[in-house]
Amino acid sequence: MSLPVHLVPTLAEARVGSEVTVEGDEAHHAVAVRRLRVGEQVVLTDGRGVSVRGEVTSTGKRVFVVEALDVETAPEPAPSVTVVQALPKGDRGELAVEVLTEVGVARIVPWAASRSVAVWKGERAAKSVARWRSTAREAAKQARRAWHPEVDPMASTAEVVALLAGADLAVVLHEDATDSLADLLVPAEGHLVVVVGPEGGIAPDELTAFVAAGARSVRLGAEVLRTSTAGLAATAALLSRTPRWS
Incomplete structure (x- = not known):
C-alpha cells in the first residue's frame, strides 16, 4: 500500500x-x-x-x-512540457489540469482564447486560477510526483505567442491540420509546448500568429477530442518518444 x-x-x-x-x-x-x-x-x-x-x-x-x-x-524531468490550455466551460478546466498533472507536465497556462465559452475576469479569474492550482497540487500528490507543475495566471494570445517563440518544439492541436503529431521529431531534452484550443476551435488569426512564432499545426488523428482531454493525449504521444517514457 x-x-x-x-x-x-x-x-x-x-x-x-x-x-x-x-x-x-x-x-x-x-x-x-x-x-x-x-x-x-x-x-x-x-x-x-x-x-x-x-x-x-x-x-x-x-x-x-x-x-x-x-x-x-530527483532531477527535474526532461524534456519539460508546457500545455497552454484554452479556458473550457464548466468544471472541465479542473479535469484538464488533473490529467495533465498526472501525465507529467511541468507547466499549465490558462489561455483566454477568442472562442472560449468561459470568461475569466476580476475576482473570478483569481478564484479560477486558485482552483486550478489546488487541483494540480492534489493531483501531483496522488501521482507521487517529486516535481509539481506550475499553474500560471491567465495568459493572452500575445503572451502565448511569446511563450511559443522560446520552445524547442511547439505544436498547436488543430483538427484541419495536414501534419500529424506522430510524424514529428521529438527532442530528448529542452522545452516542449502544446497549445489546446477551446470548444469552438482556434480562430484563424490565433493559428496564424502561433505558426508565425514557430509552432507546428498538427492533428492527433481522425477523432476530435474534447479540449479537456486533447492535451493529455498529445502530451502522452510526445513523451512516449522521449527518454522519460523509455
Missing part, C-alpha cells in the same frame, strides 16, 4: 534523522480528516524534487512532526 503524500514549503534542510514539521491546512487534513497517528509513515515532498519518507512522532490540531528515515532528490 502506498504511503500518503503531504506537501511542505521546503525540504532544503531535511536529513536522515532530522525532524520536519507540517502545519496548516495540510496538517489539519491529515490529522483531523485522515486520522493520522504517531508511528505511521508518510511521504513529504516540497514539489521541487526533494522527497522524505518518515515516521510521525507527534500530532496536534493543525500540526504534525515527522522524523526523516530516507531523503531522496
Whole structure:
C-alpha cells in the first residue's frame, strides 16, 4: 500500500534523522480528516524534487512532526512540457489540469482564447486560477510526483505567442491540420509546448500568429477530442518518444 503524500514549503534542510514539521491546512487534513497517528509513515515532498519518507512522532490540531528515515532528490524531468490550455466551460478546466498533472507536465497556462465559452475576469479569474492550482497540487500528490507543475495566471494570445517563440518544439492541436503529431521529431531534452484550443476551435488569426512564432499545426488523428482531454493525449504521444517514457 502506498504511503500518503503531504506537501511542505521546503525540504532544503531535511536529513536522515532530522525532524520536519507540517502545519496548516495540510496538517489539519491529515490529522483531523485522515486520522493520522504517531508511528505511521508518510511521504513529504516540497514539489521541487526533494522527497522524505518518515515516521510521525507527534500530532496536534493543525500540526504534525515527522522524523526523516530516507531523503531522496530527483532531477527535474526532461524534456519539460508546457500545455497552454484554452479556458473550457464548466468544471472541465479542473479535469484538464488533473490529467495533465498526472501525465507529467511541468507547466499549465490558462489561455483566454477568442472562442472560449468561459470568461475569466476580476475576482473570478483569481478564484479560477486558485482552483486550478489546488487541483494540480492534489493531483501531483496522488501521482507521487517529486516535481509539481506550475499553474500560471491567465495568459493572452500575445503572451502565448511569446511563450511559443522560446520552445524547442511547439505544436498547436488543430483538427484541419495536414501534419500529424506522430510524424514529428521529438527532442530528448529542452522545452516542449502544446497549445489546446477551446470548444469552438482556434480562430484563424490565433493559428496564424502561433505558426508565425514557430509552432507546428498538427492533428492527433481522425477523432476530435474534447479540449479537456486533447492535451493529455498529445502530451502522452510526445513523451512516449522521449527518454522519460523509455
